[in-house]
Amino acid sequence: MPSPKPVRAGSARSSGVSGVGGGSGSSGRYEFMSLTRTPPLSPSPPPHLLQRQGSDPTTARLRASESPSRRRRGSASSNASTSSTGGALQLPEEDCMHLNPSIISVALSSLLAVDLWLSKRLGVCAYEEASWGSARPLMKLVEVSGHGIPWLIGAAYCLYKSDSAAGQEVMLNLLMALVLDLVLVGIVKAVVRRRRPAHNRMDMFATFSVDRYSFPSGHATRAAMCARFLLAHLVLAAPLRVLVMLWAVIVGLSRVLLGRHNVTDVAFGLLMGYCQYNLVEALWLSPAMLQNMVGLE
């Protein structure tokens, strides 16, 4: 499997392929090439760099993406070390000190490469002509079931219809949780700015501008948080509890099948939604606070 190649955001964007990474480029952001695309031509590294890169192609590419000043410094120390050892490759101390960050970035790059590859393979409902394209309408129904608008309208309606203080308390807190989820997901999306998979067709209804970004999946955070909320506050029979959990998993899975998200967007989204519920519990609006806020007797 080819290793992903960290490139400057501008060049990847122009090829319409996306990814994310912490990176140490001038913009602090890397994007990763699609595995199925031919990487753009880049100037060949100078011969001394090739010598230092050895036979490991990943290390070679990482070295080639270094800043020119670091390459020059590396080149000088490399020449010294190879000449003193009669041609045997001996890394200078400076490079040894950078070994750990390199291992982490290679591990992260590999994880993201697997993520892109797996997500592309699993995007079987991304369009009608795809291998499971006939299931796309069903997946879009699942999408609607996890969308913010039906949940907000449903919670507001139940709050309005509820005739007990306990019911109103739960519904108001659910509303608060849904708004909190939209805000937190919006912030993370705006900070990370990972683009949606190239095979995604952007035909979702009612989206915010941050929803052009894919990390994390808002549907996944909402599904995990709402599932925990329902399980904690509704008295449900065992089969229904299983159904609620299954629904959350299916909503998450449908995001990848529809091609809306990469696997890591959904995995992180489910985890984030699960943790968000803890925050909702911590911020729980009590009846006393509710009396002040909505004037309950």
Ligand SMILES: CC(C)=CCC/C(C)=C/CC/C(C)=C/COP(=O)(O)O
């Ligand atoms: C009242 C109000 C402002 C409601 C906004 C609800 C809304 C438009 C939510 C966006 C839901 C959405 C499309 C999230 C994107 O989910 P991903 O799973 O694709 O990240």
